[in-house]
Amino acid sequence: MAGTRRVAALWCPDWPATAAAADAELPPGHPIAVLSANRVIACSASARAAGIRRGMRKRQAQSSCPEMTVVTADDHRDGRMFEPVAAAVADLAPTMEVLRPGLLVVPASGATRFHGGEENFAELLVDRIAVSGTESQVGIADELFTAVLAARSGHLVPAGGDRDHLAGLPIAELAAEPSLCGPDRADLVDLLRRLGLTGIGAFAALSATDVGTRFGADAIVAHRQARGEPGRPPSAQALPADLSVEQVCDPPIDRIDAAAFAGRRLAEVLHRHLRERSVACTILTVEAITERGQRHSRTWRCAQPLTPAATADRIRWQLEGWMTGGRSRAHHARPDSPIGMLRLVPAEVVDAGALQQTLTAPELPGGAELSERARRSMERVQGLLGGDAVRIPVRSGGRGPFDQITLVALDEEPTPERDPSAPWPGRIPHPVPTVISESPIELVDLSGQPVRVTDRGAFTTEPTTVRLPDRRDGWELRWWAGPWPTGMETGAASPVSARAQVLLDDSRALLLAYRSGGWMVEGIYE
Template identity: 75%
Template sequence: MAAQARVLALWCPDWPATAAAADADLPPRHPVAVLHANRVIACSAPARALGVRRGMRKRQAQSVCPEMTVVAADGHRDGRLFEPVAAAVADLVPAMEVVRPGLVVLRLSGAARVFGGEAELAEELIDRVSACGVESQVGVADELFTAVLAARTGHSVPPGGDREHLADRPIADLAAEPSLCGPGRTELVDLLRRLGLRTIGAFAAMAASDVATRFDADAVIAHRQATAQPGRPPSTQALPEDLVIEYPCDPLIDRIDAAAFAGRRIAELLHRRLVGASVACTKLTVEAITERGQRHSRTWRCAQPLTASATADRIRWQLEGWMTSGRTRGSGDARPDSPIAVLRLVPVEVVDAGMLQHALTGAGLPGEPELTERARRSMERVQGLLGGDAVRIPVLSGGRGPAEQISMITLGEDPVPGGDPEAPWPGRLPQPAPAMSSDAPVEVIDPAGEPVQVTPRGAFTAEPTMVRMPEHSRQGWEVRWWAGPWPVGLEPAGPESGHEAISARAQVLLDDSRALLLCYRSGGWVVEGVYD
């Protein structure tokens, strides 16, 4: 059996910052930071040298580097300006795949032999990309994940050495490349670190069965990556007929806005066919053909199945980059010789549609979920029918109780939380948070049948033994276990008592296995939350 072809990954460091600097025509040594939600998500090497780091707030980053240029994140800008780089690579090795703007991968079967070896091909690729005015690094390994990590240090991993190369790398490297991770990979890394696993090798030493029974599906993928197994095996499922979309452009496309509109339309057509065939696409080839027959093709690889909006984005990045390539320094592709006449979408690899999870929120930039376009359009329609305040969305806020940690913001307004979620908040309810919030009044009863209250010193007046509904309903549940109370604060003096009253929280486990978070305020108890 022939050996599997090795993988080469070409990585352009800090691509969002590089693209922003190129778009603003800034000099190479000028510090640049890209922000989303008021935090740095990428910065240039000059900015890092002055102390700027990912995750910093805008004010902190500017205090460290006052002369730095700050720009907002823009995925379309990143994709459009990366197209000439991808074209330069494709001009050398046509069978390459774009993982995301700033990262391409290719198989080293025949390409390495043509150029005399892996090192020679890597050097030629770096030279071609340098001609576009972009710095890059190359990594080579047996598996894609290892090659991508190796590219960050410009390393070539010997054949069969992937697992050894990964063993001593920090566990955080499992989430270093978001395009190869599930949406919860950062939380997985934090959990593994708390469990005492500091390196990828320590995680790889765990049995695959233990990982599968204790963690989620993305953890299984991470474990396969850590043990240098193929991250996603080639699809053995035959492509259903009639999945290829061929869209004649009428009128012909010669403007970027028209290309973006056609991209959205053809993406919707493709995904309707995919849904009808019960499959989802993980690798897609986008091809544009001009009126005179010139062709422009690019293959996109994704860790997660493509949604309609993600497909439309990739079509727009590719066409916009191609149509403006004549104005881009060192472009590897000539501009279209005539208007675009045909667009073709070819699903290269498909998986079962169950891998595509639909939800009201979709993955946007790392750590910042945003409403998907379809959900947003639906809610805006409801908002137009019922009024502005009829549709509200939750925003993570700061506070001590579960209700205080969510601010409801009218759809369309700036998502400004009621309190800073990063503030200390002494007395804040610890994790895990209740699965469901409530405000239902209840009575807490002691062994003598009298109501349990909270003393001014923050203690129960008696041991709670039962929780029941208000007087008109005598239904009650026995308390098997309780914790607390924990004082929350003082309420303003009432007109009758004339003095401040204490408020507090407690947790109880009932005889029907439900766990409740109770809150004592204004002399009575309410159910503030219900735990799973």
């Protein structure tokens, strides 16, 4: 029955910027922007007042507000600095779940009765957080999703009024909180908008059958959220026995680097146990016990099942937050002695099929297992060689094959340097080469003379053979296309003035690039 269960969400606006400003000990009101892939992803209110907006390039943002401080995005900093906020809320409502740094939820029914009503409880939360110099907003509703969106406007939704509150919001709000939606939610919102559904109420009016047959699994979740229906219920299966893992720290941990290392090892142990029982964790409690017996505990909720890397990140954020007190003056939040024991307790699990991997196709036989093994291997190499030593490709925007790939460090947010959905006139057509190369070759005509590109973008003579430099033999051409002119591209070592495609007599297809008067193999089609 509506009203028997209420959820309060506490949201700290612009948390990455707030955490960065606190970490740098900047004065209140000083403009600051957080950048990722050379673009603004968060900024302070004072920076917005100066014209800074999300998505701006670094150079444009600095020219708009020269006195602004610019910092790089850092998830570990965000998590570490959020611990004093979580600790302050825990003083008022001990049971809570952290969705991400900057956002947490608490069961509101008991807390509001104890503190004299929902309005009093919300004001108390905001005032308690304001003591540490952090702005926050509180939303209360029947369901978690509604409460999170309500927190963005500081709204207390009446009991039973979730659907009515959501109906007036734009459809983009379905993807406003990444911690409560799947990775493809933005694509779903774009599709719904193109179908003419511009408000959440219009989407909620569709029948569940129509949504389930037309869209994917996350659309079903979004539809339930739009209708104000209960979210994902706890797993129907009982938690497997002995699923929690713990580690006695010998010697006790008193350094952040040692804590991070221990947390990563414990995360690997936990996920090995989860794999053995064919389950994945969605709600995790991190516990630390000091030598003197002081206990610290925090619960994290995730929309998607946790991976070993995501678990290790949350352990590190939590331990850093406890051990440094978020660099706040609340010394009571810090452990009273070195940490003697770490424990991980899965509070909710789902079937392991919900855990999707991206390094290989999980639908292939053994794909998920191979993906997980590959990722663990790369994480070990990363641990030995450093965070930037292992990089993975992310599809990016651009004209040439080098431009269309951005290499990012493993476990960093896969943010491309250039928008792949933007128009790129002159982009090489699909399919793109599967192998990228920069190997010099010679393109010659029937008489063995080099074939070049004229000022008008044509071959000087008809090409017949591709051969390696200083070699008389080569591969005859069965077919060729081009050349077509192009321009300077960011991934190239030198300007590319033309490209051509050729099919060799051994059935290999090559993408050739004409640079500085010579030809290179830029890509191989397989």
